[in-house]
Amino acid sequence: MKNLSPSNTGQLTTGLFHNFSNRNCATTKIYVNRKRNNISTSDIVMLEGLSNYTFIHLNNGEKILVSKTMKEFEETLLENGFSRVHKSFLINLRYLSSIETKGELFVILRTGQRVEISRRRKTSFQKEVLNYLKAN
Numbered sequence: 001m002k003n004l005s006p007s008n009t010g011q012l013t014t015g016l017f018h019n020f021s022n023r024n025c026a027t028t029k030i031y032v033n034r035k036r037n038n039i040s041t042s043d044i045v046m047l048e049g050l051s052n053y054t055f056i057h058l059n060n061g062e063k064i065l066v067s068k069t070m071k072e073f074e075e076t077l078l079e080n081g082f083s084r085v086h087k088s089f090l091i092n093l094r095y096l097s098s099i100e101t102k103g104e105l106f107v108i109l110r111t112g113q114r115v116e117i118s119r120r121r122k123t124s125f126q127k128e129v130l131n132y133l134k135a136n
Contacts, residue, residue: 091115
């Protein structure tokens with residue numbers, strides 16, 4: 001397991017956690033119960049797709065069901081520090097804690113959630129994480 005916490009890695013990762021805690025983040029507009037709500041992208045831990053619906057997992061533990069596909073969210077969130085690790089999951093790289101590489105591939109988020117990385121997306125995910133760490 002590769003741990004990405006600031007205490008176990010170099011200056012690059014320490015800067016990552018510091019920079020993103022102070023960074024202004026975009027908001028995304030979603031409809032919940034026929035009302036338009038603005039949600040800060042920094043509050044979104046991950047998105048979980050289920051057919052034509054998406055569950056938005058927030059950092060406060062709340063889970064919101066939205067009748068939008070993952071693809072609709074992906075188009076706007078990929079440029080805001082998110083990565084598609086699986087057909088059904090889009091994670092916020094700000095919440096990335098570690099990556100399990102033994103056996104099946106998994107991402108561990110700071111919230112304790114464990115998300116599988118598809119074999120097909122492994123290489124592109126690794127590049128995205130490296131670019132993310134270098135940029136911040």
